[in-house]
Amino acid sequence: MSLHPKIIDLTLDRVWRLLHAVGDPQDRLPPVIHLAGTNGKGSTQAMLRAGLEGAGKRVHAYTSPHLARFHERIRLAGDLIDEDALTQVLDRCYAANNGDVITYFEITTVAAMLAFTETPADFTLLETGLGGRLDATNVVAQPELTIITPISIDHTQFLGDTLAAIAGEKAGILKRRVPCVVGPQPDEALEVIEARATKLGCPLIAHGQHWHMWEERGRFIFQDETGLLDLPMPALIGTHQMQNAGIAIAALRHLGFDEDACAAAMRDVSWPARMQRLRHGPLVTAAGNAELWLDGGHNPAAGETLAQVLADLPKRPTHLICGMLNTKDIAGYLRPLSKSADSLTAVSIPDEPNTLPADATAREAQAVGLSASEAETVRKAITQITRDNPDCRILICGSLYLAGKILQDNS
Template sequence: MTASETMHYIQSFQKGGKPVHDLSRIRALLEELGNPQDSIRAVHIAGTNGKGSVVAFCAAAATTAGFRTGTLTSPFIRHYTDRIQIDGNDISMDALCRFCEQVKACAVSADCSQFEITFAIALLWFVEEKCDLVILETGIGGLLDATNIIRNPLVCAITSISFDHMAILGDTLSKIAAQKAGIIKPGCPVVLSSDNPMDVTCLVQETALQKRAPLTIPAMTDCQILSETLESTTFQYRNFAYTLHMPGRHQVYNALTAIEVIRFLGMHGFLISAAQIQQAFGKVQVPARTQILQREPLILLDGGHNQAGVSALCDLLKHTGKHPIHGICGMITTKDYHTACNILRETLDTVFCVDDFLPSAVPAEALAACFEGYADAKAAPDFETALREASAMAVQDGGMVVICGSLYLASEALQNDGILSKDNPML
């Protein structure tokens, strides 16, 4: 298969696929492929926000310690292959095509999702490349997510849980948490992020108890924030200091979750020292997670798109941001954009609303109306115009530009040549 044939085949499936009530669909596909999921040693991570960061922290530490480490994340940000990596390197297009051809040769149900196809391809690559460790991020939920076909993970982790994908997962935090907690396996250690509300914590505790799964919740009393800027955050946890270059208090919670996951990995022979963790964490930068794109004028990119994600961004900006703050905001209709705007409008001074990044984007005029009476908002004809005008304002008044509201908008920004900056090594 050629690259275009491969992408056409993958995209011929719906993003979400037909709703599932069990794992029989992915099980049938993987059985035809020889059950590659049974040949890997895995860490399984679920949650609403923070999954990608915890994956990145754990993978960087394992790679630094010399373990060949595969990762599967969702969605892709810059290009399709960046969701499947080994030691931080994307799967090659040649490998993607070759493994996609293997999948296509199976009796694949037309009801499958793009994620299920991608998951199968990733597993085949991880097995062929003899990964020592594979860190899997769930697509949506956990209980009925394709990745939950993994029977005996070494350790599970559940990050921050909040409202998102409610049509699929449920309309209360308890219902959503029940889906996320579905990844907990009998006797398997589980780490729960300490920034979860009490009802979520209680539900996870009950599930872990029922399955006799040892539960760890990092103690914030053992953590001290030493410094916090838009550039980095330094904290101390159990007598060791760590510096993160993904700013925000929420990343500290993610790092603590990762540290505890790594501790359990040590019980399975994956010995990773505190020095290696410190070194690895200092290098982790996940695209579109409060990412600085440019410093003069300051342009910040954030893909947070739900209540918790947007709140974390605003908390960071209130404490460490430059003012005034000129926002470029785009959201999609399947998210609770009204709540997100209610949070953002307390922090942004001006807002340029855009809708040219995705067909399902909220119309720019409708989005601008959500900021009425608070921030000075208007609909922009396109993203490039919004970026140009917001940047000019930041130059004039010494403020900053924040691109926010959607991972899809973040992806558009990262692929826009006009935003490339020599002082951003990630681009």
């Protein structure tokens, strides 16, 4: 983490240099499925992996950020990379880098690709870290498939402040004549993706045109040009997971997998900190009779989605414990939640230099109409809330960094 003064510095020059120094592993990966988008990348990848593994395939997966341990970012043929393998591959990349400037994400992406070439697998799932065009993962010349999940406004300081600009960055993962599965998109974003696909001759498999999904009698119905599937609802909670599931199923169908693999994608998926009910651990004990939930969403679209999830749950007094980064659209995230929650207790994210101070989060919450207070820690916030509301629902939210701390503290 001391290799580069900036956390994020989008360019591919440093990545290409280090890839060449370690033998160009990007050219020797098992068939790659490359994912970009603003929302749902992780959930979509997790469902896709569950489906592929349900069909008996060995799958590498690269994701970010991690929640509790860095090892979560690199999955080798189904298993998280172990300490020895991670240390070895990072040491090799560090030596090959020879002291040159490179970012944390860049060198760890190269390390993941190197590890992927040395363990046999049938597929490699690569999730972009930020954007797409200049993301460190965007170095595979001919992936098997690309995927673009829903696009919304986020990371405007790096990607632009309009949907069209952000979509242009995400569409940078498209490769000539490589098919792309496209999730539900605003018209402004879809137009950019379609224009890029036309220029590169990429067949699109787009929601609303080539595939559709809906819920019917508690079942997930998927339809594309080859027919209709009647599947279980996704194991991940929330109506927004329907569109992520649809993207994963569209990808599996394009790759030629059958209904059993699609059912496994829905049934067997697990993805922490995405509207996750915490059922065990010291924080759950501290909550007593209160329900304790955890979600890492952090942009306005995530706030809208989360508000809908809360509205769909059985009615119960709901109190938020929220910590956010100072780079986010705080009001945009909290405004939809103000209609679904009874109060917010603000915390600072522990050991995070870019945390928004708790008092600032509380002020933002009050500005959008939420009753707000502050607490020194999440545990103290739980105690404060349950003192007066012992049978409520508590949702810890606002940041994946906060979610990671919670998963560590509650383990």
